[in-house]
Amino acid sequence: MGVSFVVPGPSGVAVRDRLKGLTVEDEGVLRLVGDHLGSLSSGDLKARCAAGLDHDSESWAARKRELTGLSSSRWAGSLTKATHDLWALARRGQQAHIRQLEAGVNTIRHRLALPLGEKGSKRTAGGYRSRREWHAKTRRLRVLEDRLERARADWAVGRVWVARGGKQLLNSRHHLEQAHLSEDTWRARWEASRRFLQADGESGKRYGNETIRISPDSEVSIRLPAPLSHLANAPHSRYVLTARVSFAHRGQAWRDRVEADRAVAYRIHEDVQRQRWYLTASWAIPPAQTVPLAAVRAGGLVGVDTNADHLAAWRLDQHGNPVGAPRRFAYDLTGTADHRDAQVRHALTRLLHWAGRHRLAIAVEDLDFTAETSRERHGRRKKFRKLISGMPVARLRARLVSMATELGIPLVAVDPAYTSRWGAQHWQKPLTSTKRKTTRHDAAAVAIGRRALGHPIRRRTAPPRTHQSDGYGHRTVQAEPGSPGREETRPRVPGPRTRSVPPGCGANAGDQNAQHRPGRSAEHGSWQQDSLPLSP
Known part of the structure; x- marks a missing residue:
């Protein structure tokens, strides 16, 4: 990788x-x-x-x-x-x-x-x-x-x-x-x-x-x-x-x-x-001073997925979580060369202005299709070969680098391996709701952004159902990884088990032994003194 x-x-x-x-x-x-x-x-x-x-x-x-x-x-x-x-x-x-x-x-x-x-x-x-x-x-x-x-x-x-x-x-x-x-x-x-x-x-x-x-x-x-x-x-x-x-x-x-x-x-x-x-x-011109990768990742960035007819972008915070709604910047690559170049330039201008308003860097794939357009590699998949050949990779890359440098927006290049596949596998369904339909390209933009931030693409999955709670109740306190005894049985918290009354704050919490109930309270056991026997 x-x-x-x-x-x-x-x-x-x-x-x-x-x-x-x-x-x-x-x-x-x-x-x-x-x-x-x-x-x-x-x-x-x-x-x-x-x-x-x-x-x-x-x-x-x-x-x-x-x-x-x-x-x-x-x-x-x-x-x-x-x-x-x-x-x-x-x-x-x-x-x-x-x-x-x-x-x-x-x-x-x-x-x-x-x-x-x-x-x-x-x-x-x-x-x-x-x-x-x-x-x-x-x-x-x-x-x-x-x-x-x-x-x-x-x-x-x-x-x-x-x-x-x-x-x-x-x-x-x-x-x-x-x-x-x-x-x-x-x-x-x-x-x-x-x-x-x-x-x-x-x-x-x-x-x-x-x-x-x-x-x-x-x-x-x-x-x-x-x-x-x-x-x-x-x-x-x-x-x-x-x-x-x-x-x-x-x-x-x-x-x-x-x-x-x-x-x-x-x-x-x-x-x-x-x-x-x-x-x-x-x-x-002298080469511009490159911003350290750690500084670029500090405030999050924008993941961008390059496609044959549009740029799919999604903003991510520094923890790799998608923020807001995905954006799409479309362009039309039909017609003359001047028209295609103008379409790419217009789409990049809108993308850079949107990223500049939020003061974020842009993460893109380090694409190189020089050996991927061979018909011997993709066989009968003519539509896929045509799709790859139609992507303006070199032109878009040159334009993006030049325009981003002029606006002072850093660019982060990531490995393009499996970004589309893993993005659709781990992020397309969780980010889809009744009011928003997340496409495969939007999920790929999230995967690109997470890889640029140094996070793994896959989401952190929940533990099995039997491990999500203890045998006696839901886990409310998680121990730190370095805490001794964190794998042992958690001690029982005394007090009433209601959400409205915290432990030790009940009406008769001062002396529960006065209720003539069998056994003693674990909370007050060390504070109670045994009654002295009366002489006859």
């Missing part, structure tokens, strides 16, 4: 603003510069991929010197750095693909070795249902083994497959009708995605960037490459745009960095569908 931990904050910030008021000449210059640098980036990426694992600092410097004559030294540095980042990203994706193929091959081999119809366990899959399915899986096993062999061979020599502009957009060229695109529209989107208009920041230089410079008064200027220097409208081969930039979000933080000449990276890109140009600024 994984240990819960406080999630560290982000290491960088990115803000975006629209370039409004661009003239036709400005757009033409941006396209020319982007196309020229994009062609240089494609050639540099080809050279980097051809080098493979034989790449070293000398070849990097040689490529940079070659690009400097066609652009500038700073443009060449940005191009080569972007190339290395793209190659490294492709290598990480290749490694993840190999792990997924290995998991699929191992699963099929295990299921083929089992008899037909044998049931599986909670951790391993069972045998295939029919001989026909068994035969089909043997053929698929050969296909996956061939793919795995080719992927391992590419990994060994450092060969990667990269498409500048995106593989999805590239493949849609052959399916324009299904993508609802015309050839001209696709061409415009393809050219826009392959342009290169991004520059890394440099501390100590004017306004933190010499290539794409934005002054504190929102003036945007670009250093033109050497072959396009004739298009400059400002000294030192610079082109000043007519548009002005003013970042609504984190604008003051950006202005402070620019005025102090601290590094700020910029990227300019065109949205062909909206016919707009955008500028993105990004910079590194």
Whole structure:
């Protein structure tokens, strides 16, 4: 079982603003510069991929010197750095693909070795249902083994497959009708995605960037490459745009960095569908100081269960008890990518504002579905595979960390093992009443919160009926664990056995022996003196 931990904050910030008021000449210059640098980036990426694992600092410097004559030294540095980042990203994706193929091959081999119809366990899959399915899986096993062999061979020599502009957009060229695109529209989107208009920041230089410079008064200027220097409208081969930039979000933080000449990276890109140009600024920030886990648990927290269409949340106190009613923050993941991103952001905003009002931390599952979406693991459960694949795990995690850090709300990540199952088993029925119907997701939120607080998920069950009371009455006083003799028979408490009269406070409690009853009172036995015998 994984240990819960406080999630560290982000290491960088990115803000975006629209370039409004661009003239036709400005757009033409941006396209020319982007196309020229994009062609240089494609050639540099080809050279980097051809080098493979034989790449070293000398070849990097040689490529940079070659690009400097066609652009500038700073443009060449940005191009080569972007190339290395793209190659490294492709290598990480290749490694993840190999792990997924290995998991699929191992699963099929295990299921083929089992008899037909044998049931599986909670951790391993069972045998295939029919001989026909068994035969089909043997053929698929050969296909996956061939793919795995080719992927391992590419990994060994450092060969990667990269498409500048995106593989999805590239493949849609052959399916324009299904993508609802015309050839001209696709061409415009393809050219826009392959342009290169991004520059890394440099501390100590004017306004933190010499290539794409934005002054504190929102003036945007670009250093033109050497072959396009004739298009400059400002000294030192610079082109000043007519548009002005003013970042609504984190604008003051950006202005402070620019005025102090601290590094700020910029990227300019065109949205062909909206016919707009955008500028993105990004910079590194020091990691936020992590709050100790004990301090986060002190006042309780909010357990959150992530689902395909909503976030189920429940507030818990420091003892792990649910407080109030459960909350649900829904989102719709249909439509365009911008719409899905806006839905996730809106749901997280409502969740964070609710947690901020109560000054509580948020506990979430440390989800990672990279190896859980394989169809070999879940077999015929197509709906379940689609459900897992549709969860915005990476996007929600990145958004939640960034937004929570901005609001100062700590995040606690817990192990996701069995939270839904044990939550439904131990908490769904006890939290359901005639006025409230507790769902399985609400119970999972309680389980996540209890695990983040360090408590076991299962509830403390009551003892058997015969042990709930003594043989002579209900247990009213419980001894401490360290009390001596706590397992012995409890002494009888004297006095009347009524709820209205406490012991020793009856009407004749002063001298019960005066009632001429047989026996003596245990309460007054040590205080009574025997009557003296009278002499005759």
